Amino acid sequence: MSVARVMVVGSLNLDSAHRLPALPRPGQTVVAREVATALGGKGANQAVAAARAGAAVRMVGAVGADAAGTLMRAELEAAGVDGDGVLVLADVPSGSAVVLVADDAENTIVVVPGANAHIPDEHVRRACAQLAPGDVVLLQGEVPAATNDLAAQLAHQAGAVVVWNAAPAPASREHVPAHLDVVVVNEHELVTLAEHLGAAPAPVRATAQTTVRAQLAHVAAALGADVVCTLGAAGARYQVAGRAGSVPALPVEAVDTTAAGDTYVGYLGALAALPVEARLTLAAAAAAVTVTRRGATASIADLPTARDLLARAAAAPAPDDLAGLVPDP
Numbered sequence: 001m002s003v004a005r006v007m008v009v010g011s012l013n014l015d016s017a018h019r020l021p022a023l024p025r026p027g028q029t030v031v032a033r034e035v036a037t038a039l040g041g042k043g044a045n046q047a048v049a050a051a052r053a054g055a056a057v058r059m060v061g062a063v064g065a066d067a068a069g070t071l072m073r074a075e076l077e078a079a080g081v082d083g084d085g086v087l088v089l090a091d092v093p094s095g096s097a098v099v100l101v102a103d104d105a106e107n108t109i110v111v112v113p114g115a116n117a118h119i120p121d122e123h124v125r126r127a128c129a130q131l132a133p134g135d136v137v138l139l140q141g142e143v144p145a146a147t148n149d150l151a152a153q154l155a156h157q158a159g160a161v162v163v164w165n166a167a168p169a170p171a172s173r174e175h176v177p178a179h180l181d182v183v184v185v186n187e188h189e190l191v192t193l194a195e196h197l198g199a200a201p202a203p204v205r206a207t208a209q210t211t212v213r214a215q216l217a218h219v220a221a222a223l224g225a226d227v228v229c230t231l232g233a234a235g236a237r238y239q240v241a242g243r244a245g246s247v248p249a250l251p252v253e254a255v256d257t258t259a260a261g262d263t264y265v266g267y268l269g270a271l272a273a274l275p276v277e278a279r280l281t282l283a284a285a286a287a288a289v290t291v292t293r294r295g296a297t298a299s300i301a302d303l304p305t306a307r308d309l310l311a312r313a314a315a316a317p318a319p320d321d322l323a324g325l326v327p328d329p
Contacts, residue, residue: 003053003056003270003273004134004135004136004161004269004272005056005132005134005135006047006050006056006057006058006135006136006269006270007057007058007059007085007127007128007135007138007155007160008043008046008057008058008059008060008061008137008138008139009043009061009119009124009137009139009143009148009151010042010043010046010047010059010060010140010143011041011061011095011111011116011140011143012039012040012041012044012059012061012062012063012086012094012095012116013039013040013044013072013094013095013096013097013111013112013114013116013142014038014039014068014072014094014096014097015037015096015097015098015099015295016035016037016096016097016098017035017036017038017294017295018032018034018035018098019034019101019103020032020102020103021033022102022103022104023100023102023106023107023108032100038295038298039071039075039297040097040099040259040297041095041111041116041296042142042165042167043059043061043116043138043140044061044076044081044296044297045266045297046138046140046165046262046265046266047079047081047138048076048079048081048266048297048300049262049265049266049286049300050138050266050267050270051079051080051081051266051270052080052266052286052301052302052303053266053267053271053282053286053303053306054270054303055136055269055270057080057082057270058081058082058127059076059082059086060119060123060151061086061087061115061119061143062087062088062089062115062118062120062123063086063087063088063089063095064088064089064090064093064115065088065090066094068093068094069094069115073086075297087115087119087120087123089115089118092114092115092117094114094115095111095114095116095142096111096112096114097110097111097112098110099296101256101294105254105256105257107257107258109258111142113142116142116143119143121146121147121150124147124150124151125150128151128154128155128158131154131155131158131159132158132159132160133159133160134160134161135155135158136160136161136269136270136272137151137161138163138265138266138269139151139152139163139164139165139177140167140265141165141166141167141168141170141175142168145177148164148177149178152164152177152178152180153177153178156179161181161272162177163182163183163184163265163268163269164177164180164184165183165185165261165262166184166185166192166193167185167189169188169189169192170192170193170196173196173197176193176196176197176223180223180225181226182225182226182268183219183220183223183225183226183228184228184264185227185229185230186229186230186231186232186261187212187229187230190212190215190227191215193219194215194219197218197219197222198222199218199219199222202215209237212229212231212237213237216229216237216238217244219239220239226239226240226241227240228240228268228280230261230287232249233249233251236249236284238276240276241276245276245277247277249288250284250309250313252288252291252292253292254291254292255291255292255293256293256299257291258296258299259296259297259300260287260290260291261287262296262300263283263286263287263289263290263300263301264283264286265283267282267283267286267306268280268283271283282306282307282310285301285306285307285309286301286303286305286306288306288309289306289309
């Protein structure tokens with residue numbers, strides 16, 4: 001199976017994950033049962049996911065000259081990601097995040113950007129100078145919009161495939177990069193992005209499914225890009241090469257949804273050479289495995305595990321495009 005060479009331009013955060021019975025309401029104080037610290041950040045998560053899908057991956061970003069930065073770079077390397085593109089900045093702290101995870105697997109995340117907000121343009125230019133046609137560049141919303149825009153422009157000029165995960169959702173139309181090939185969103189990010197791009201409000205009687213289809217078509221046309229919208233337990237819908245479709249989710253018992261979306265994006269980047277249904281089905285399987293585990297990068301599934309879940313998922317049979325990818329019985 002062919003996998004891409006992937007470069008991730010994005011964030012690295014030291015996550016402090018707290019487990020508690022339920023997410024706190026405004027003004028409420030709650031007691032966490034445990035806390036764990038580890039590598040996170042959407043950029044790092046997606047880099048690790050792409051590596052576990054089998055791709056050769058290079059991470060481009062920045063950390064501080066502190067213990068957190070040292071730890072994150074070591075964890076990247078241990079996960080099989082080339083961390084030579086992670087710049088150490090002496091005058092700012094590493095990025096960090098507080099992650100609250102409830103017993104129902106839902107989470108709330110507060111991010112302090114730190115070094116992620118100060119990636120020098122020249123550093124991005126040097127990294128993108130190494131790109132070749134057919135490479136894949138993954139971008140997310142945890143670094144400045146100008147950084148994403150520069151990386152997308154340079155990657156496009158090099159003939160690379162540019163994948164943008166619009167998470168967090170952009171603040172305005174000006175925060176949407178140009179030169180995108182693939183956009184990945186969840187349903188909330190899709191609404192925001194469609195509004196920024198001038199989509200008409202959904203009719204009052206429109207169903208959620210009809211609304212998602214219309215918003216996908218609008219965003220795809222406005223950006224000239226393929227668009228994938230993840231829908232949690234409802235799977236995903238896509239608008240790719242003018243063709244709309246959907247892929248089901250795999251039923252699992254979730255314990256922590258942290259990094260599920262990043263697993264999905266990393267797999268999409270790594271498996272860019274596969275047909276769309278195969279790519280999305282494997283990404284869904286990997287994300288399904290991830291939500292059954294705790295943590296961020298530590299929870300991300302490798303490709304054999306994702307393929308094994310597909311082989312065992314009688315409720316979500318693999319499409320014909322997956323022939324030869326699912327292990328023989």
